[in-house]
Amino acid sequence: MPPTRQARLEAEIAAAVHALRDGEVIGLPTETVYGLGADASNPAAVRRIFELKGRPADHPVIVHLADASQMDAWAREVPPAARALAAAFWPGPLTLILLRAPHVLDLVTGGQDTVGLRVPSHPVAQRVLREFGGGVAAPSANRFGRVSPTSASHVLDEFGGSLPVVVDGGPCEVGIESTIVQVTDSGARILRPGRISALQVAEVIGGVVEGAAADSPRVSGALKSHYAPVTPVQLIDGDALRARSVEALRPCRVIAMGHLEPGVGGIALGDEPAAYARGLYAALRDLDGEGASRILVERPPDEPAWHAVADRLQRAAAGGGLDDEEP
Ligand code: TXA
Ligand code: MG
Numbered sequence: 001m002p003p004t005r006q007a008r009l010e011a012e013i014a015a016a017v018h019a020l021r022d023g024e025v026i027g028l029p030t031e032t033v034y035g036l037g038a039d040a041s042n043p044a045a046v047r048r049i050f051e052l053k054g055r056p057a058d059h060p061v062i063v064h065l066a067d068a069s070q071m072d073a074w075a076r077e078v079p080p081a082a083r084a085l086a087a088a089f090w091p092g093p094l095t096l097i098l099l100r101a102p103h104v105l106d107l108v109t110g111g112q113d114t115v116g117l118r119v120p121s122h123p124v125a126q127r128v129l130r131e132f133g134g135g136v137a138a139p140s141a142n143r144f145g146r147v148s149p150t151s152a153s154h155v156l157d158e159f160g161g162s163l164p165v166v167v168d169g170g171p172c173e174v175g176i177e178s179t180i181v182q183v184t185d186s187g188a189r190i191l192r193p194g195r196i197s198a199l200q201v202a203e204v205i206g207g208v209v210e211g212a213a214a215d216s217p218r219v220s221g222a223l224k225s226h227y228a229p230v231t232p233v234q235l236i237d238g239d240a241l242r243a244r245s246v247e248a249l250r251p252c253r254v255i256a257m258g259h260l261e262p263g264v265g266g267i268a269l270g271d272e273p274a275a276y277a278r279g280l281y282a283a284l285r286d287l288d289g290e291g292a293s294r295i296l297v298e299r300p301p302d303e304p305a306w307h308a309v310a311d312r313l314q315r316a317a318a319g320g321g322l323d324d325e326e327p
């Protein structure tokens with residue numbers, strides 16, 4: 001890295017730690033998506049996150065920690081399965097939902113008896129968390145219901161004037177939000193799919209249930225229309241997409257797995273799930289800005305490796321009111 005860029009990063013990290021101590025909200029890179037971070041023990045600072053996002057106050061936020069040894073300070077009980085998952089996947093794109101410790105703010109938990117904890121692996125997030133020392137409450141750095149940011153410029157586009165610092169840690173390596181696993185004494189349940197798959201979780205703890213139960217706590221990412229761009233998003237089978245003429249596709253933008261026909265506007269994200277996930281939110285943002293009538297997304301294969309991507313695509317499509325193909 002050229003010295004000027006390194007020096008700028010060092011200055012941003014120092015400013016971020018300073019701002020967290022001052023009770024301000026910062027833009028923080030993680031390996032999944034960028035977060036809006038604030039001191040999780042400072043009620044005014046956490047309240048400011050909700051104001052900025054326009055998020056309902058009863059939606060809980062994840063507390064980010066520098067390492068797993070801090071888990072016991074935030075959870076009043078850590079079942080062995082949670083410890084095993086932390087050992088296997090932290091630092092990394094996994095959030096554990098555990099019973100909260102008594103001091104955890106209601107603002108952070110949304111008034112529930114549980115708290116979400118995550119140790120991110122991004123080296124810049126690690127630096128900020130280590131130097132700050134405490135827990136950092138951080139939802140994704142997008143306005144409520146919109147697409148999560150995967151670069152510093154996405155955060156600046158949405159919140160630039162309102163944040164004292166957005167630390168530029170480069171594009172996010174994972175590109176979709178962390179896998180959320182609720183662990184109780186009676187078992188584990190995946191509340192939000194992500195890069196870490198149900199199979200990987202099951203390999204560590206022996207078994208896991210997928211999907212929220214009727215009485216599961218509120219997960220805003222589980223609202224049907226989360227993650228939606230403004231332009232309507234429509235999922236379409238690859239064959240149906242390829243059957244459409246260049247002319248018919250002109251008003252649309254296309255997110256394809258394979259290549260795009262000449263004259264068709266859009267982005268090809270490839271057929272490898274991790275790379276696809278990495279590029280997805282930036283593609284939705286870019287295409288959303290082009291004033292198309294809709295964004296047509298080639299439906300990925302119905303396979304476990306595509307589960308997390310398919311989940312985000314379904315939500316994006318639900319937001320546009322077009323949850324399936326045209327008849
Ligand atoms: O990858 C990620 O998890 C990113 C980065 C910034 O770490 N964060 C993120 O935060 O996606 P957010 O707030 O956009 O989504 C976190 C989800 C929300 O849907 C929230 O409802 C859920 O986690 N959540 C947080 N605490 C919870 C709890 N105690 N019980 C159930 N769900 C919880
Ligand atoms: Mg979010």
